[in-house]
Amino acid sequence: MNNSSASVLDSIEIISIHLPKTAGSTFGRIILQQIYSPEQIYYDYESLPVKVKVIQEKIPSPTKVIHGHFAAIKY
Numbered sequence: 001m002n003n004s005s006a007s008v009l010d011s012i013e014i015i016s017i018h019l020p021k022t023a024g025s026t027f028g029r030i031i032l033q034q035i036y037s038p039e040q041i042y043y044d045y046e047s048l049p050v051k052v053k054v055i056q057e058k059i060p061s062p063t064k065v066i067h068g069h070f071a072a073i074k075y
Contacts, residue, residue: 008059015075016067018045028067036065044068 016032018024032041042059045068054074059066066075 008056008061008063009075011061012064012066012075014065014067016065017072018067018069020069024067032065032067037062040064042066044070044074 014032016024016027018028028041028043039060039062042063042065044066
């Protein structure tokens with residue numbers, strides 16, 4: 001892990017796991033966007049089945065929130 005990736009994860013304020021049928025879409029697409037700008041929200045829906053490895057270089061530096069379908073131990 002390089003230093004720039006560590007600082008990106010250090011700036012995360014919310015990690016939100018979207019469980020199916022629990023209003024995760026509403027929370028992720030409506031509520032979070034009322035509080036954070038689109039650049040600050042990273043949606044992690046790209047891998048099913050859920051992968052545990054974090055590719056930190058994919059997370060943009062202004063990110064404050066990670067939301068999506070992933071294992072709780074991922075971040």
